Amino acid sequence: MQPASGVKRRASYTGLYAFLASVIMFFAGFSSALVVRRAGAKDWKPVPMPDLIWMNTAVLAASSVMAEKARRDLRKGDRTRFNAAWALATLLGCLFLYLQVQLWYRLRDAGVYMESNVSGAFFYLGTIAHAIHLAGGAAAMMYLSYRAVRLELGPGRRTGVDVATFYWHFLGVLWVYLVGLFWFLAA
């Protein structure tokens, strides 16, 4: 006996929330490590934040908006619009990842290495950890596009899209949090 689809939808959300709880704990642990390591440290050098970071933030925000639009289109049953918006959201996500790599290069060119100062190490670690989570999200979105092309998604089968969008928004908020953390404590 297969569980009913309502149960599956609920389970997908519960699984997502549980996963997000552990991601939040990871970044909470990361943040408190930063705070403790910075407190009273005489060796702490500020990280020169590249301006590119604002551009990246804008791209990620746009991606979130597109994903939300796509999700609503799918709920209304407008598959054509969904496909376009969803693909655009995914592309913007990939653009963000590309720009992140550029950001790391700029930092490197400015002389910030993993081993040069611990503030830079925290910056790299935090942004790389975020990027890994984002790459996972982007992969899931591509997989959902693939399913959409095969006409496997619709208003009655949209749990995957809903869950992925929620996760995507979460990563956006997490990014804003990280930028704030580094801006106030590391820049």
Next chain:
Amino acid sequence: MSFLRRYVFSTDHKVIGIQYYLLALFAVFVGIAFSVIMRFHLSYPEAKVRLFEWLWPATASGGVMTPELYLSLMTMHGTIMVFFVLTTAPQSGFGNYFIPLQIGAEDMAFPVLNMLSFWTTLVAFLVLCAAFFVEGGAPLSGWTAYPPLSAVGSIAGPGQGLGQTLWVVSIALFCAGSLMGAINFITTILDLRVAGMSLMRMPLTVWSWFVAALISLFAFAVLIVGGVLLLLDREAGTSFFLPAGLLINDRLLPNDGGSPLLFQHLFWFFGHPEVYIVIVPGMGVVSTVLSVFSRKPVFGYKAMVIAMFSIGLLGFIVWGHHMFSSGLNPYSAIAFSVLTLAIGTPSAIKTFNWIATIWGGQLRLNVAMLWALGFVSLFVSGGITGLYLGQPALDSYFHDTYFVVGHFHLIMGVAAIFAIFAATYYWYPKVTGRYLSETIGRIHFYVTFLGVYGIFIPMHYAGLAGNPRRYADFAQYDFLKDLTVLHKFITHTAFTTAAVQLLFLFSLFWCVRRGRLAGENPWQATTLEWAHHPAAVHRGPYEYSVPGSRKDFVMQNETAS
């Protein structure tokens, strides 16, 4: 279905549960072997043993064990036991097999994720074992891997090179596997219960797996942070944990500003909750077994649930009691101390409820019941010393002595193992259709019960006498000379206790084919794993000796009594 899909890369919760159990079974015998070798060395430090030379030509040349080899065995013993035995069997092993059965679900919520979590854990185990075979051998810095020594590489000792790196990678993988498992457990329990199985009708076992999964979710995510930072300090030249001016083996290191205490915070924020991940599933099993074999409902079901949650919650705010002598601010030490002692309250509630459960019952003293009673005994004996260790003034003496070794072995090591045995005897008929041998079981139980007390109670005395832990050789210190006899006694008791475990191993495999046949519900228990395709649940999990009922038990899926 091909053999591979069915038994190896299976997504079936029962197969995965058994896979976890067998992994833990293999790991526990490796861990026992190391402990026997360590005890042998402590009592006979000069002995020349061919086997040692054959196994570890570099660190036991001539057959005499070097201190480095001793420390690497100790590290691997602790790591294997805590992670791959005590976290693996009670939670992932029994939990996977019995959660769906006890709540009336077809399988876990995410079967593929479930398979992945097992394989991640297995790879973690193989990576850990690989540490023995690389240059320098296994790491030396204990299961807690404190920096600086764990972070500076091979200049700190032979195993601190690649061996320690493999250790960190293994633990990070283990964290990932446990997180996947926790997500699955939580979702399954919240969303896949059969009709009528309200939360307060769940067996305490299910509650205990749920609480342990919640703890895992929050604790392992933080350990990953500690692991990653440690790895970066080792491999990327960062200074998260390495302070300025470190002089190791006559080399001045270039690091600056790092804080070794930071690692201890990250580690113990995970480490104390971890001890509850280990013990809480055991509490669930023991509650059930005591109730079934006393033919009485669990006393104070609701209090038991609340106690488990408060233990889980409090467990997250007491980690500082492992750092009383690490240079903690004395004011925070007081706070940690008060919170630590507060855990005694829910622990005592559970203990009193276990005793009240069996009080006046019609006790059926079979082997599963004996292990459960043994668990309660050990939990009390080990918990009482926690009240001593939880006070900063006393702990400044006890810390890093054998008193601590006695404490955590009784309450965490052996108590959890007793719960695993209780669960094994109790559920064996469900898994194989046959009973385990009661005769072998009784011998195994009594020798083990006397054995573990014989091993770990004397350790408290050694600790009181100032005997430090994590030393490879006591014979060199005058003030420990008087303890030689005591240590010999411990060593020989340990040999006996280890040997009798082979009886269990034999029984476990022998009875799969040759054990006495068991019926559908051999213990006359009430929970759903003993029921036939339960369609709905109509009552709580512990309806034994219900007044006015015809039978002395009513199953959860029965409509009328």
